[in-house]
Amino acid sequence: MNQSSLWHQVIIFFFLFLCVSIGAQQEPCCRDLVVLSANVVDRTGLKQLFATPVIVDDISFESDVVFYQQEFLHLFEIAKGDCIDQDNLITALERCAKKNKFSTIKMTSVSGDVGVRLHFAIEAAWTFKKIKIHNVYQGKHALLQFYLMERGDLFDESKHAHSLTKIKDFLVGNGYFDSRVTSNFEYDHRTKEVIVHIAIKKGKHFSFGLIDVEIVIDDGTCDEIEELHKLVKKKLSHALSSRTFTKEQLNGEVVILKDYLAKKGFLHSAIECKQSVDHRNLMVNIKWKITIHQKREIVFFGQRFFSKKELLEKVLAFGQSVWLLPASLLAEEIVRAYKSKGFLNAEVVTQEEKERSFFIIKEGSRAIIRAVEVKNGTFGNQAAIKKQCFSKVLKNSYYDARLYDEAIVLLTNYYFGQGFLSFVVVSNDFLPTGVENEFVLAVTIDEGIQKYITTSLVEGYPELNQSGPFKKRDLGDSTAPFTSKIIDEQRAWLVSHFQSLGYLHPRLKSVIESHGADVSIKWIVDTGEKIRFGKTVLLGSSSFPFSYVERMLCYKEGELWNQAKVKQTFRALKELEIFEAIHFLADHSDAHENKPVLLKLHLDDRYEVRTRAGLELMHVRKYQTFSGLTYKLGGTALIKNPGNCGDQIRFDCDFTRPHREIVGRYRRPWFTRCPFFTTLQAYSIVYDQPAFIGSFNDLYTLIQHGFLLGVQKKSEHFEIGINNGFEWMKMRIKDNALSLARAIDFKPQLIDKLVPFFFIEPTVMIEWIDDLLNPTRGGVGLFSLKGMVPLKAKYKDSSFLKLLCEQSFFMPLKGVVAALRFRCGHIFYREFSAIMPSERFYLGGSHSLRGYEMDLAPPLGIFVDEDDKEHVVPRGGRSMVNANIELRIPIFKKVGAVLFQDLGALSGTLFADFKRQDLLAATGLGVRIFTPLGPLRFDIGWKWRKQIPLERSFAWFLTFGQAF
Numbered sequence: 001m002n003q004s005s006l007w008h009q010v011i012i013f014f015f016l017f018l019c020v021s022i023g024a025q026q027e028p029c030c031r032d033l034v035v036l037s038a039n040v041v042d043r044t045g046l047k048q049l050f051a052t053p054v055i056v057d058d059i060s061f062e063s064d065v066v067f068y069q070q071e072f073l074h075l076f077e078i079a080k081g082d083c084i085d086q087d088n089l090i091t092a093l094e095r096c097a098k099k100n101k102f103s104t105i106k107m108t109s110v111s112g113d114v115g116v117r118l119h120f121a122i123e124a125a126w127t128f129k130k131i132k133i134h135n136v137y138q139g140k141h142a143l144l145q146f147y148l149m150e151r152g153d154l155f156d157e158s159k160h161a162h163s164l165t166k167i168k169d170f171l172v173g174n175g176y177f178d179s180r181v182t183s184n185f186e187y188d189h190r191t192k193e194v195i196v197h198i199a200i201k202k203g204k205h206f207s208f209g210l211i212d213v214e215i216v217i218d219d220g221t222c223d224e225i226e227e228l229h230k231l232v233k234k235k236l237s238h239a240l241s242s243r244t245f246t247k248e249q250l251n252g253e254v255v256i257l258k259d260y261l262a263k264k265g266f267l268h269s270a271i272e273c274k275q276s277v278d279h280r281n282l283m284v285n286i287k288w289k290i291t292i293h294q295k296r297e298i299v300f301f302g303q304r305f306f307s308k309k310e311l312l313e314k315v316l317a318f319g320q321s322v323w324l325l326p327a328s329l330l331a332e333e334i335v336r337a338y339k340s341k342g343f344l345n346a347e348v349v350t351q352e353e354k355e356r357s358f359f360i361i362k363e364g365s366r367a368i369i370r371a372v373e374v375k376n377g378t379f380g381n382q383a384a385i386k387k388q389c390f391s392k393v394l395k396n397s398y399y400d401a402r403l404y405d406e407a408i409v410l411l412t413n414y415y416f417g418q419g420f421l422s423f424v425v426v427s428n429d430f431l432p433t434g435v436e437n438e439f440v441l442a443v444t445i446d447e448g449i450q451k452y453i454t455t456s457l458v459e460g461y462p463e464l465n466q467s468g469p470f471k472k473r474d475l476g477d478s479t480a481p482f483t484s485k486i487i488d489e490q491r492a493w494l495v496s497h498f499q500s501l502g503y504l505h506p507r508l509k510s511v512i513e514s515h516g517a518d519v520s521i522k523w524i525v526d527t528g529e530k531i532r533f534g535k536t537v538l539l540g541s542s543s544f545p546f547s548y549v550e551r552m553l554c555y556k557e558g559e560l561w562n563q564a565k566v567k568q569t570f571r572a573l574k575e576l577e578i579f580e581a582i583h584f585l586a587d588h589s590d591a592h593e594n595k596p597v598l599l600k601l602h603l604d605d606r607y608e609v610r611t612r613a614g615l616e617l618m619h620v621r622k623y624q625t626f627s628g629l630t631y632k633l634g635g636t637a638l639i640k641n642p643g644n645c646g647d648q649i650r651f652d653c654d655f656t657r658p659h660r661e662i663v664g665r666y667r668r669p670w671f672t673r674c675p676f677f678t679t680l681q682a683y684s685i686v687y688d689q690p691a692f693i694g695s696f697n698d699l700y701t702l703i704q705h706g707f708l709l710g711v712q713k714k715s716e717h718f719e720i721g722i723n724n725g726f727e728w729m730k731m732r733i734k735d736n737a738l739s740l741a742r743a744i745d746f747k748p749q750l751i752d753k754l755v756p757f758f759f760i761e762p763t764v765m766i767e768w769i770d771d772l773l774n775p776t777r778g779g780v781g782l783f784s785l786k787g788m789v790p791l792k793a794k795y796k797d798s799s800f801l802k803l804l805c806e807q808s809f810f811m812p813l814k815g816v817v818a819a820l821r822f823r824c825g826h827i828f829y830r831e832f833s834a835i836m837p838s839e840r841f842y843l844g845g846s847h848s849l850r851g852y853e854m855d856l857a858p859p860l861g862i863f864v865d866e867d868d869k870e871h872v873v874p875r876g877g878r879s880m881v882n883a884n885i886e887l888r889i890p891i892f893k894k895v896g897a898v899l900f901q902d903l904g905a906l907s908g909t910l911f912a913d914f915k916r917q918d919l920l921a922a923t924g925l926g927v928r929i930f931t932p933l934g935p936l937r938f939d940i941g942w943k944w945r946k947q948i949p950l951e952r953s954f955a956w957f958l959t960f961g962q963a964f
Contacts, residue, residue, distance in 0.1 A: 055115030209283030265297030342399030419481030422448030534594035743861030840876030850941035851922025877906030
């Protein structure tokens with residue numbers, strides 16, 4: 001090899017070495033690491049990979065399910081240019097694990113000159129979404145409870161198979177022995193969720209078939225075995241034969257049969273039932289094997305107050321061991337039962353035979369309580385105390401231990417409530433009055449010492465000693481009696497106070513020290529950890545954009561935990577009407593002060609159709625007449641979230657003979673800093689105004705067609721909206737148009753004319769009440785202003801501005817709720833006759849003046865028909881005032897009563913010609929039955945005066961909901 005060749009090879013190797021070195025410097029360091037698997041973060045791998053902080057040059061991700069960029073950045077909280085370490089990544093990945101959706105997350109780390117580029121490859125697990133049961137129209141919820149997976153759980157086919165078995169067993173237990181349960185899966189590849197479809201064919205319902213009875217004597221023999229066999233078989237055959245089979249009924253008959261055998265003297269028995277299914281005849285044959293032990297018949301003589309059945313039930317209360325107990329012990333129980341009912345001299349003599357126990361009862365006379373005397377009672381008004389506590393005892397006349405015990409409970413509670421914590425009832429005696437069987441019930445008590453609170457403080461928090469229930473009342477030298485109610489009030493106040501400071505679960509301990517009559521209360525508070533709102537973690541995978549959800553949150557990260565803000569967020573999400581379920585939960589497993597908020601959102605089915613049908617009375621005049629029945633048909637079609645922005649398309653139609661209404665609506669929320677709704681609506685309404693009494697025709701028909709654009713903003717207590725659009729209105733009269741037009745003071749020129757309007761209607765509502773269905777505290781205010789301008793010059797006289805103001809108040813007064821409402825309205829236009837009847841103000845009906853029928857409060861029109869007969873028709877007014885006052889009185893749990901006074905006045909001339917007799921008033925009463933749908937209301941009201949002889953003096957109403 002020559003020298004030039006050697007140099008040539010050296011130069012080549014040098015250039016190769018230089019290229020490799022430069023390439024090694026330019027090629028970035030790339031590392032792959034599975035950082036999350038089965039919801040467990042690989043902390044060790046991350047610590048090795050990021051031993052020192054690094055700068056993020058770029059961050060990206062890919063996912064096999066819907067996972068929006070906004071949610072990814074929200075959970076990781078890492079952006080380009082940030083300096084991060086292992087703790088930042090561990091925290092972010094733990095948030096991802098809380099979603100309970102990702103099976104693995106693989107991280108690729110590429111080191112560059114500027115920093116590190118991070119890329120996450122996310123793989124999700126298949127989870128259970130929901131279950132749909134087909135071919136079953138009633139009792140679906142009973143079947144759903146047997147499915148073992150909940151929404152969001154990892155889908156497990158073995159659990160699914162076990163759930164089908166449980167459903168099958170449930171159907172068999174209800175008599176469907178030939179039922180078939182099949183299933184198939186629907187896979188949502190966008191979210192990797194499984195929808196389970198279960199098809200159930202119940203088949204025929206089996207009935208009880210042949211009843212076979214076998215009776216086995218366990219101890220000795222029984223001469224009555226054949227007779228008993230016949231009686232039992234007859235009883236079972238009568239109860240079960242040809243009836244549909246259910247396991248529940250079979251078990252019920254076992255209990256009944258045991259009770260029957262016990263009454264026959266077989267106090268200890270065992271019953272087995274063997275089922276034999278006859279698929280051909282659709283029957284279940286039952287073989288009963290009854291094992292009975294030694295007979296012990298119980299016979300009673302001389303009873304009059306208690307029946308034989310009642311006495312036997314008291315004996316059988318000892319259970320199956322009663323046949324082992326001596327008769328003397330059973331006799332004591334019977335005597336005790338008699339004495340509890342006032343038979344103070346009752347005696348029971350027993351006699352035993354081989355298979356019988358005889359109880360000879362001497363009841364004696366029943367004690368009558370003529371008076372009650374409380375001995376050693378010195379506190380307060382003793383007469384009032386006795387009346388309050390022992391009224392039922394005296395009213396019943398005969399002594400009853402149950403009523404006496406109730407009276408002692410009332411007496412004890414009264415004394416405890418006055419600070420007598422050591423109060424006891426020493427004894428009770430029956431003092432003869434000189435009249436046979438009449439007694440004075442003497443109750444001897446020991447009042448003890450009345451305790452007073454001298455000091456009440458919170459240890460370590462001196463600033464609270466002058467707040468809330470700890471604040472000393474200005475009562476001079478007197479102090480408050482000590483009661484357990486004060487402890488409860490202070491505890492509730494402290495819990496509320498510390499929760500408002502962010503301590504969600506404070507632990508409170510009261511230390512009570514007593515020295516004579518003085519009591520001191522000291523509270524020891526362990527606040528626990530302060531809780532703030534952390535990151536909101538959306539569980540599972542949702543196709544609804546996370547950015548929209550984020551803007552609906554009424555709380556901010558880092559704020560003190562406030563349950564009211566969580567409820568406010570819940571309501572905001574619920575108002576979208578696109579979610580089937582919404583759940584909020586604070587993640588207390590996180591050790592940090594900022595607790596992650598776990599939010600579970602389940603989108604509802606996109607398409608939904610509802611139908612409704614029924615009958616209703618038409619043109620009712622309550623106690624006078626009605627035109628008959630009318631059909632009522634309707635339906636609603638919904639498309640939820642069609643644009644994936646929380647929007648909704650809704651189509652409603654309802655038809656009855658006097659009313660037809662078709663409404664189409666598109667509603668879309670706007671997720672701005674202050675979210676609000678926009679509604680686009682088109683409608684067509686035809687309404688037949690009921691005629692006068694005795695007529696089967698309608699007065700007139702109102703037709704309204706139009707469309708509107710509305711904007712609405714709602715908060716917890718406020719609702720502001722504005723609607724504007726175009727409407728075409730028409731009033732059509734079939735007969736006697738001119739006569740009716742004069743009666744209702746309406747321009748004949750507008751009859752049968754389709755008048756186009758532009759309208760605008762702003763509305764403000766303020767609602768601050770404790771219960772929407774049955775408010776007891778707070779108030780509701782409403783302000784509405786509606787302007788309508790005709791689009792054709794020839795109808796310019798029909799333009800108007802309509803103002804309505806309404807305010808309600810609800811005030812609790814010692815168990816009674818006082819409800820008040822005031823309404824006033826006015827239509828600003830000089831000519832009343834040009835105002836469409838549907839836009840006028842009316843009074844009368846279940847929500848205004850309850851002494852008058854619907855819309856029939858004066859001023860009224862007089863319509864003359866073809867036979868020259870006069871009839872009263874509603875005319876309405878241009879100005880209206882209305883006041884309602886109610887006292888809502890609870891009677892017992894679900895029933896209440898109402899006393900009401902209604903006042904009002906209508907005028908077509910701004911009350912220019914108003915007279916004292918034009919003031920309308922109605923007084924009445926009502927009943928409320930509280931149901932899950934709201935109060936069922938019956939009201940009847942009487943007018944103060946009748947202005948037209950044709951009027952009735954009263955009116956009554958039956959409907960749902962409060963009057964206001």
